[in-house]
Amino acid sequence: MPFQEVAMRKVLVFLGILALGLAFAQVRTFDQIKKSGEIRIGTEGAFPPFNYFDAKNQLTGFEIDLGNAIAKKLGLKPKWIAQSFDSLLIQLGQGRFDFVIASHGITEERAKAVDFTNPHYCTGGIIVSKKGGPKTKKDLEGKVVGVQIGTTYMEAAQKIPGVRQVRTYQKDPDALQDLLAGRVDAWITDRFVAKxxxxxxxxxxTLQLGELVFQERVAMAVAKGNKSVLDALNKALADLMKDGTYAQISKKWFGEDVRCR
Structure with a gap:
Protein backbone atom coordinates (compact mmCIF):
# COMPACT_ATOMS: atom_id res chain seq x y z
CA MET A 1 0.00 0.00 0.00
CA PRO A 2 1.48 3.40 -0.95
CA PHE A 3 2.76 5.56 1.91
CA GLN A 4 0.27 8.36 1.08
CA GLU A 5 -2.68 5.94 1.33
CA VAL A 6 -1.44 4.55 4.66
CA ALA A 7 -1.07 8.07 6.00
CA MET A 8 -4.55 9.02 4.81
CA ARG A 9 -6.10 5.96 6.45
CA LYS A 10 -4.39 6.84 9.73
CA VAL A 11 -5.80 10.35 9.51
CA LEU A 12 -9.30 9.00 8.82
CA VAL A 13 -9.06 6.58 11.76
CA PHE A 14 -7.92 9.42 14.03
CA LEU A 15 -10.78 11.64 12.88
CA GLY A 16 -13.22 8.80 13.44
CA ILE A 17 -11.98 8.28 17.00
CA LEU A 18 -12.13 12.02 17.63
CA ALA A 19 -15.70 12.23 16.32
CA LEU A 20 -16.69 9.24 18.46
CA GLY A 21 -15.18 10.91 21.52
CA LEU A 22 -17.06 14.13 20.85
CA ALA A 23 -20.28 12.20 20.42
CA PHE A 24 -19.91 10.92 23.99
CA ALA A 25 -19.08 14.39 25.33
CA GLN A 26 -22.20 16.39 24.55
CA VAL A 27 -23.48 19.19 26.74
CA ARG A 28 -26.20 17.73 28.96
CA THR A 29 -29.46 19.34 30.08
CA PHE A 30 -30.42 19.18 33.73
CA ASP A 31 -33.01 16.48 33.00
CA GLN A 32 -30.30 14.32 31.42
CA ILE A 33 -28.03 14.91 34.40
CA LYS A 34 -30.81 13.94 36.84
CA LYS A 35 -31.46 10.73 34.92
CA SER A 36 -27.77 9.79 35.19
CA GLY A 37 -27.73 10.51 38.93
CA GLU A 38 -24.30 12.11 38.64
CA ILE A 39 -23.14 15.66 37.95
CA ARG A 40 -19.68 16.26 36.44
CA ILE A 41 -17.86 19.20 37.98
CA GLY A 42 -14.72 20.77 36.52
CA THR A 43 -12.11 22.50 38.66
CA GLU A 44 -8.38 23.21 38.67
CA GLY A 45 -7.11 21.63 41.87
CA ALA A 46 -4.17 24.00 42.28
CA PHE A 47 -5.71 27.13 43.80
CA PRO A 48 -5.72 26.91 47.61
CA PRO A 49 -7.79 27.60 49.65
CA PHE A 50 -10.48 27.40 46.94
CA ASN A 51 -9.67 24.14 45.15
CA TYR A 52 -6.54 22.03 45.62
CA PHE A 53 -5.19 18.56 46.35
CA ASP A 54 -4.25 17.97 49.98
CA ALA A 55 -1.43 15.81 51.34
CA LYS A 56 -3.55 12.71 50.76
CA ASN A 57 -4.12 13.73 47.12
CA GLN A 58 -7.78 14.48 47.82
CA LEU A 59 -9.53 17.49 46.30
CA THR A 60 -10.43 19.98 48.98
CA GLY A 61 -11.10 23.68 49.49
CA PHE A 62 -13.95 26.17 49.75
CA GLU A 63 -15.21 25.55 46.22
CA ILE A 64 -14.97 21.78 46.60
CA ASP A 65 -17.10 21.90 49.76
CA LEU A 66 -19.54 24.26 48.05
CA GLY A 67 -19.70 22.10 44.91
CA ASN A 68 -20.41 19.02 47.00
CA ALA A 69 -23.13 20.89 48.91
CA ILE A 70 -24.72 22.00 45.63
CA ALA A 71 -24.68 18.44 44.28
CA LYS A 72 -26.29 17.20 47.50
CA LYS A 73 -28.95 19.91 47.30
CA LEU A 74 -29.70 18.78 43.73
CA GLY A 75 -29.87 15.13 44.83
CA LEU A 76 -26.89 14.17 42.68
CA LYS A 77 -23.53 12.47 43.15
CA PRO A 78 -20.62 14.79 42.31
CA LYS A 79 -17.90 13.59 39.94
CA TRP A 80 -14.90 15.92 40.11
CA ILE A 81 -12.57 16.37 37.14
CA ALA A 82 -9.42 18.47 37.59
CA GLN A 83 -7.86 20.16 34.56
CA SER A 84 -5.52 23.08 33.91
CA PHE A 85 -7.24 26.41 34.49
CA ASP A 86 -6.77 27.73 30.96
CA SER A 87 -8.55 24.70 29.44
CA LEU A 88 -11.57 24.49 31.77
CA LEU A 89 -13.99 26.76 29.91
CA ILE A 90 -13.02 25.24 26.56
CA GLN A 91 -13.75 21.73 27.81
CA LEU A 92 -16.97 22.94 29.43
CA GLY A 93 -18.24 23.93 25.98
CA GLN A 94 -17.27 20.48 24.69
CA GLY A 95 -19.41 18.75 27.32
CA ARG A 96 -16.55 17.43 29.49
CA PHE A 97 -18.20 18.94 32.57
CA ASP A 98 -21.75 19.93 33.48
CA PHE A 99 -20.43 23.01 35.25
CA VAL A 100 -17.13 24.50 36.35
CA ILE A 101 -16.34 25.96 39.75
CA ALA A 102 -12.76 27.25 39.73
CA SER A 103 -12.72 30.89 40.82
CA HIS A 104 -13.54 32.37 37.43
CA GLY A 105 -14.07 36.10 37.69
CA ILE A 106 -17.02 37.31 35.62
CA THR A 107 -15.78 39.21 32.56
CA GLU A 108 -17.42 40.33 29.33
CA GLU A 109 -14.97 38.27 27.31
CA ARG A 110 -15.64 35.05 29.21
CA ALA A 111 -19.39 35.70 29.14
CA LYS A 112 -19.25 35.48 25.34
CA ALA A 113 -18.19 31.84 25.61
CA VAL A 114 -20.03 30.59 28.73
CA ASP A 115 -22.95 31.52 30.96
CA PHE A 116 -22.22 32.48 34.56
CA THR A 117 -24.33 31.72 37.60
CA ASN A 118 -24.93 34.27 40.30
CA PRO A 119 -21.59 34.91 42.05
CA HIS A 120 -20.58 32.52 44.82
CA TYR A 121 -18.05 34.95 46.33
CA CYS A 122 -16.52 38.38 45.87
CA THR A 123 -12.82 39.12 46.10
CA GLY A 124 -10.08 41.10 44.37
CA GLY A 125 -6.63 40.87 42.85
CA ILE A 126 -3.90 41.93 45.28
CA ILE A 127 -0.22 42.81 44.94
CA VAL A 128 2.13 40.52 46.87
CA SER A 129 5.84 41.29 47.23
CA LYS A 130 8.80 40.80 49.51
CA LYS A 131 9.08 43.15 52.47
CA GLY A 132 10.12 46.56 51.16
CA GLY A 133 8.96 45.70 47.63
CA PRO A 134 6.18 47.27 45.52
CA LYS A 135 2.79 47.66 47.22
CA THR A 136 0.87 49.92 44.81
CA LYS A 137 0.23 49.96 41.06
CA LYS A 138 2.52 52.99 40.81
CA ASP A 139 5.28 51.03 42.58
CA LEU A 140 5.12 48.41 39.81
CA GLU A 141 6.60 50.78 37.24
CA GLY A 142 9.69 49.14 35.74
CA LYS A 143 9.04 45.91 37.64
CA VAL A 144 8.49 42.27 36.62
CA VAL A 145 5.13 40.86 37.73
CA GLY A 146 4.21 37.18 38.00
CA VAL A 147 0.64 35.95 37.33
CA GLN A 148 -1.22 32.76 36.47
CA ILE A 149 -1.96 32.48 32.76
CA GLY A 150 -5.53 32.91 31.56
CA THR A 151 -6.69 34.72 34.70
CA THR A 152 -8.19 38.13 35.36
CA TYR A 153 -5.00 38.86 37.32
CA MET A 154 -3.00 38.49 34.12
CA GLU A 155 -5.37 40.86 32.31
CA ALA A 156 -5.14 43.38 35.15
CA ALA A 157 -1.33 43.23 35.27
CA GLN A 158 -1.09 43.82 31.53
CA LYS A 159 -3.09 47.03 31.92
CA ILE A 160 -0.92 48.56 34.65
CA PRO A 161 1.13 51.43 33.14
CA GLY A 162 4.89 51.09 33.28
CA VAL A 163 5.17 47.38 34.18
CA ARG A 164 8.36 46.14 32.55
CA GLN A 165 7.22 42.53 32.05
CA VAL A 166 4.26 40.32 32.92
CA ARG A 167 5.56 36.79 33.39
CA THR A 168 2.93 34.04 33.19
CA TYR A 169 2.75 30.68 34.97
CA GLN A 170 0.54 27.61 34.64
CA LYS A 171 -0.12 27.62 38.39
CA ASP A 172 -0.11 30.25 41.13
CA PRO A 173 2.38 28.39 43.37
CA ASP A 174 4.93 28.63 40.55
CA ALA A 175 4.55 32.41 40.48
CA LEU A 176 4.96 32.52 44.26
CA GLN A 177 8.11 30.41 44.04
CA ASP A 178 9.66 32.83 41.55
CA LEU A 179 8.73 35.75 43.80
CA LEU A 180 10.53 34.11 46.71
CA ALA A 181 13.52 33.35 44.47
CA GLY A 182 13.67 36.98 43.31
CA ARG A 183 12.88 36.22 39.68
CA VAL A 184 9.83 38.50 39.79
CA ASP A 185 9.31 41.67 41.82
CA ALA A 186 5.65 41.09 42.60
CA TRP A 187 2.88 38.55 42.30
CA ILE A 188 -0.74 39.46 41.60
CA THR A 189 -3.34 36.94 42.72
CA ASP A 190 -6.60 36.56 44.62
CA ARG A 191 -6.46 38.21 48.05
CA PHE A 192 -7.64 35.05 49.83
CA VAL A 193 -5.11 32.91 47.97
CA ALA A 194 -2.34 35.31 48.97
CA LYS A 195 -3.38 35.33 52.64
CA THR A 206 9.06 37.59 54.30
CA LEU A 207 6.10 38.74 52.21
CA GLN A 208 3.71 41.67 52.38
CA LEU A 209 0.29 42.42 50.93
CA GLY A 210 -0.19 45.58 48.91
CA GLU A 211 -3.24 47.27 47.46
CA LEU A 212 -6.11 45.67 45.58
CA VAL A 213 -5.58 46.07 41.85
CA PHE A 214 -9.27 45.45 41.17
CA GLN A 215 -12.37 43.90 42.70
CA GLU A 216 -14.24 41.02 41.12
CA ARG A 217 -17.30 38.84 41.36
CA VAL A 218 -16.60 35.12 41.00
CA ALA A 219 -19.09 32.58 39.66
CA MET A 220 -19.64 29.05 38.42
CA ALA A 221 -19.82 28.57 34.65
CA VAL A 222 -22.07 26.44 32.44
CA ALA A 223 -22.04 25.85 28.70
CA LYS A 224 -23.47 28.73 26.69
CA GLY A 225 -27.26 28.54 26.48
CA ASN A 226 -27.60 25.67 28.98
CA LYS A 227 -30.41 27.41 30.88
CA SER A 228 -31.73 24.34 32.70
CA VAL A 229 -28.40 23.73 34.43
CA LEU A 230 -27.89 27.45 35.06
CA ASP A 231 -31.29 27.75 36.76
CA ALA A 232 -30.72 24.62 38.85
CA LEU A 233 -27.35 25.86 40.10
CA ASN A 234 -28.69 29.33 40.91
CA LYS A 235 -31.55 27.86 42.92
CA ALA A 236 -29.27 25.46 44.80
CA LEU A 237 -26.81 28.27 45.60
CA ALA A 238 -29.61 30.55 46.81
CA ASP A 239 -30.99 27.75 49.02
CA LEU A 240 -27.55 27.12 50.55
CA MET A 241 -27.14 30.82 51.27
CA LYS A 242 -30.57 30.92 52.87
CA ASP A 243 -30.32 27.81 55.04
CA GLY A 244 -26.92 28.70 56.54
CA THR A 245 -24.86 26.05 54.75
CA TYR A 246 -22.97 28.61 52.66
CA ALA A 247 -22.04 30.71 55.71
CA GLN A 248 -20.82 27.60 57.53
CA ILE A 249 -18.57 26.57 54.62
CA SER A 250 -17.29 30.12 54.13
CA LYS A 251 -16.41 30.63 57.80
CA LYS A 252 -14.67 27.25 57.86
CA TRP A 253 -12.24 28.40 55.17
CA PHE A 254 -11.99 32.16 55.70
CA GLY A 255 -13.38 32.99 59.11
CA GLU A 256 -15.89 35.27 57.41
CA ASP A 257 -18.82 35.22 55.01
CA VAL A 258 -17.40 35.96 51.55
CA ARG A 259 -20.66 36.24 49.59
CA CYS A 260 -21.13 39.39 47.51
CA ARG A 261 -22.94 42.17 49.39
Missing part, protein backbone atom coordinates in the same frame (compact mmCIF):
# COMPACT_ATOMS: atom_id res chain seq x y z
CA UNK A 196 -3.59 31.54 52.71
CA UNK A 197 -0.19 31.10 51.01
CA UNK A 198 1.52 33.44 53.48
CA UNK A 199 -0.13 31.72 56.45
CA UNK A 200 0.42 28.17 55.20
CA UNK A 201 4.10 28.71 54.37
CA UNK A 202 4.78 30.89 57.42
CA UNK A 203 5.95 33.79 55.27
CA UNK A 204 4.58 36.62 57.43
CA UNK A 205 8.10 37.99 57.95
Missing amino acids: EAIKERKLEG
